[in-house]
Amino acid sequence: MKVLITGANGQVGWELQRTAPPEYDLKALDRSQLDITNLRAVENALIGYRPDLIINTAAYTKVDRAEEEPQLAYAVNAEGAANIAKVAHKCGARLIHLSTDFVFDGESGRPYKPDDATNPINIYGKSKRDGELKVRGATNGEALILRTAWVYSAHGSNFVKTILRLMLKRDKLLIVDDQIGTPTWAYDLSRAIWAFATKSELKGIY
Numbered sequence: 151m152k153v154l155i156t157g158a159n160g161q162v163g164w165e166l167q168r169t170a171p172p173e174y175d176l177k178a179l180d181r182s183q184l185d186i187t188n189l190r191a192v193e194n195a196l197i198g199y200r201p202d203l204i205i206n207t208a209a210y211t212k213v214d215r216a217e218e219e220p221q222l223a224y225a226v227n228a229e230g231a232a233n234i235a236k237v238a239h240k241c242g243a244r245l246i247h248l249s250t251d252f253v254f255d256g257e258s259g260r261p262y263k264p265d266d267a268t269n270p271i272n273i274y275g276k277s278k279r280d281g282e283l284k285v286r287g288a289t290n291g292e293a294l295i296l297r298t299a300w301v302y303s304a305h306g307s308n309f310v311k312t313i314l315r316l317m318l319k320r321d322k323l324l325i326v327d328d329q330i331g332t333p334t335w336a337y338d339l340s341r342a343i344w345a346f347a348t349k350s351e352l353k354g355i356y
Contacts, residue, residue, distance in 0.1 A: 151175065153347070154201040154243075156186055156234065157208030161303040162248060165340035166205060177201070181208065186230035189237075196237045203347055206234045206247045209278070213252070216273040223277040231281035235288035244350060245289055246343060251299040251331070253279040264297070264355040282355070294346060295355045296339075303336035 151174050157163040158178035170176050177199055184195050186208050196204065210216065210226040231247060238245040252275035253268040270276045285293050302308035310333070316323055346352055 151203060151347070152199065152201045153177070153203045153205065154196065154199055155179070155205045155207065156184060157181070157206070158183075159306075160207050160209070160211075161301050161306045161308065161336040162298075162339055162343075163207040164305040165303055165336040166207070166343060169337065169340045169344060171344060184208075186233055187225045189233045192233045192237050193240075196234075196243065197241050200241060201243050203244045203246065204234060204238050205343060205347075206231060206245065208234075209248065210274070213272065213274040216277065220273045220277075223273050224280065227274075227277035228280035228284055232284035232288055235285040235293060238293075239289045245285065245293040246346060247281070247285045247293055247295050249282050249295050249297045249355075250275070250278045251297055253282065253297065256330075292353050294352050296343070296346070297355065298334050298339055300331045300333040301336050301339065302333060305336070309333075 153170070153174050153176050155163050155166050155176065155178040157180070158167065159180040163178060163180070167176065167178050179195060185191050186206075208226065208230060210223045212219075216223040235245055235247070251262065252272070253270050254262050254266065254275075255269040255271045258266070268279050270279045282295055285295060300309065302310040313323070
């Protein structure tokens, strides 16, 4: 199986390369190698390689800064995702697309289910929700969309590494206590993605 990974330098993209089954023909592209906001670049990369599976981990993930850079957030998370989906459908490749729990508003008194109504409250969440809609539309609902949360790994920047760094510098930490999330180890997530890769019948939102 030929697999193309976008966002190769991100936490999940990095782990996917480390955990990839040896029998897969893997091509991993980072932002400098593939600008997913450029449809022509996406066409050249995907059609030239002709992958059987595309795993789109590329995303704008700076939640707070997205409020100041809405155009960039939408360009990557919505239009970029749409570009990947359009070309994947065009070349007959299956698509696994990563999304986020930020598509919800956080007001539920229970854990969210995939079919719960979305209601994002910030630019990041709205851009990712729009990306989901565009991906589903461009692939006629055939894409597999995986929502994840609070991703951390040994690679890149994340909240676990931030807390560890602050603990070494400060005697006391002041941290918000009004947020509930599910920390997700990128290594575990990558192994789950490879398991999903073998199940071509899976589609929709998980």
